[in-house]
Amino acid sequence: MSSDEVHETDVEHLIARVYERDARRIFATLVRLLGDFDLAEDALHEAFAAAVTEWPRQVPANPRAWLVSTGRFKAIDALRRRSRFDANLQRLARRIDAAPDDDREIDERQLQDDQLRLIFTCCHPALPPETQVALTLREVCGLKTEEVAAAYLTTAATIAQRIVRGKAKIRDAGIPFAVPGDDELPQRLDAVLAVVYLVFNEGYSASSGASAVRVDLSSEAIRLGRLLVQLLSDAEVQGLLALMLLHESRRTARTDAAGDLVLLEDQDRAQWDQRLIDEGRALVQQAFASGRVGAYALQAAISAVHAEAQQFAQTDWARIVSYYDLLLVATPSPVVELNRAVAVAMRDGPAAGLALVEEILERGELLGYHLAHAARADFCRRLGRVEAARAAYERALELAKQEPERRFLAKRLQELAAELP
Amino acid sequence: MRFVCLGFFDEAKFEGLEPAKAQAIMEECLAYDAELRRGGHFAGGDALQSPRESVALELKDGQVAVTNGPYAETKEQIGGILMLEARDLNHAIALMSKHPGIQFGHWELRAVNEEMNAMIAERTAAQDSPNQS
Known part of the structure; x- marks a missing residue:
């Protein structure tokens, strides 16, 4: 009796571990097989529910393949039950059923390809950027709608709407579940990397307001980055x-x-x-x-x-x-030029940096960018040109919006005032 | 899948072109249409007259009002439409990215609404069939 209990606990642990590690990968494969995000999500949960009742009797040799196969059959079943009322669903069930049964072939490579397909589909340039981000976090990372909403300090209803519209567009506009061909890959990969970096920066810059319920977007972005490194050598x-x-x-x-x-x-x-x-x-x-x-x-x-x-x-x-x-x-870009000017100033002294920054400003670029004026002010200060430094700090302060930066600039201005005769 | 490709163009830009240059791009467009046709991707299309010749109908106070086109002031206008047969959106994008018409403005790709079309087809079939009563 007691040995059975131990056995059952082991199976529960196994299922929990497979869920943790593979649920989103199995989901990606189900999206490919079923051609529909919502159908795949339901099938995923049905498959894990079936595992809870069936695995204690016998754990399948290849748990992931079993889950994919079970999920697919559950989806066909559900479609058949509903399809008594709907000819479209009947057609869909027949199409999925007729697809080659290659579930036994579900290996590591296949799961990885499907995950990559899912990422490229969620980050398709035909979708608005905020939808790309929401879909990626929801479908690839498996975050709950509420978690995505909390991370972006918005309501779950807003995120849910983005996700629903995104999925509808994927279906209706004919966005395929596919990895782009070699000729479009570089451009499409840019869009994917931009989404990942956007997620990272959101988490990184908002870190001060973090609360316990808030999912850490930076670590989600790093997880996505690790996944991409595994999937694509680039x-x-x-x-x-x-x-x-x-x-x-x-x-x-x-x-x-x-x-x-x-x-x-x-x-x-x-x-x-x-x-x-x-x-x-x-x-x-x-x-x-x-x-x-x-x-x-x-x-x-x-x-x-x-x-x-x-x-x-x-x-x-x-x-x-x-x-x-x-x-x-x-x-x-002028911003890269400005950063380079700061590095040149560190290497060759403030006069060299000042010449570069003034060249950018004289071209009429970055005139409204506070950091350009702050850099100019800093170089002037180090060159002892106190009056020019003061004017540039004041301009930077006028333009700066974030409180910590404003405090920093104001402090520098005070220090300068002390140096003035 | 069938996509309706709306070809927008900037009339001012088009008229600013050297006639020989404009003619050359038109020839390229026709040649590319022919290539699409050979591949079985061209499912029809029409070039449109200038938006200055367009007529707009809308309901005003319960009456149909006729005006000279509500959007005549916007920069880009639809200059032609092309019905495209493609596997999916990526395929459609790949095909239309190479269409020289893009030099005059931009393309908007819209998948046709299959569900709505199926419903319309069913109704049409019902109307055409001999009366059962």
Whole structure:
């Protein structure tokens, strides 16, 4: 009697473990087989419910294949029952039933391909960006609608509506459940990486307001990044994961007890998570070894140089400038130019940085960007040009919107006032 | 799947082109249509007259009012439609991305509503069949 109980508990543990690890993968395969998100979701739960009653008698040799196969039969059953009233459902049931029964072939490779299909479908450019994000978190990561809503500080009804509309568009506009072909892959992959990075940044910048119920979006994004690295060998995929890990490694050091932002220069580097840094650096090396680095890998490389310096003064600015040079080629933008100017100032002194920033502003670019004026102010201050520094800080303060940044700029202005004759 | 491709074009942009250049793009469009036809993807299409010639009908105070087209002031207008036969949206995107008409404006791809069409077909069949009574 007691041995049976132990056995049952073992099976329950096994089912819980399979659910935890494989539910979303099985879901992706069911979406492919059934051609419908909602049908697949119901089938997934039916299959696990069946496992609870049947596995205690005999655990199948291949649990995942069993779950896929059972889910598919349950879906056909349900469609048949409903289809007495609806000719469309009858057709659908026949089509699914007629599909080749390759459930026994469900292997690791197949599950991975299906997951990749699911990601590309949820991040299809025909869907609005906020729908791409909601669908990815719901369908790929398996978050509950309420969890997605809480993470984005919005209502469950709003998220539910986005998800419903997204699924309807996938069905009605004919968005296929497919990985794009080689010719479109780079462009489509950009859209997927943008969704992952969007999720990460949302979690990273909102970390101060975190509450216990709030799902950690940064770790969801990192999970997605790890999944993509497993599924696709691509330098930008590795670069994005590296970038996220390296940012994440500084999470605790980047805010002080009052919740204020601590600049990289002033962070306590002992608080940086060395394990994440090592993983991030290894990924940067892999990306660079492939010889086809893009914007994510380059940003990760810059972040890795910072991570390698024990102290701010030991930062290898020459290397950082050389990565910015490449980044300007990959994604030319005045903001990248500004960041490069700051790195050049660290390497060659404030006069060199000031010349670059003034060149950008004289072209009429970044005039409304507070950080451009803040950088100019900083260079002027270091050159002893107090009056010019004051004017630039004031302009930056006019433009800055976030409270911690405004406090920082106001403090600098006060310090300057003390230096004025 | 069938997609209706709405070809929008900017009339000012079109008229600003050198006549020879405009003619060349038109020729490319026709050649590409022929290629779509050969592949079994071209299920029909029509070039439209200028939106200046369009007529709009709408209900105003219970009466049908005739005006000269409500959207004449917007920059891009529908210049033609193309019925496309494709496997799915990705296939449709791949086919229409290469259509030279995109140089005049933009394409909007709309899958046809199969459910609605099936219902219309059923009704039509019922009306056409001999009276049972």
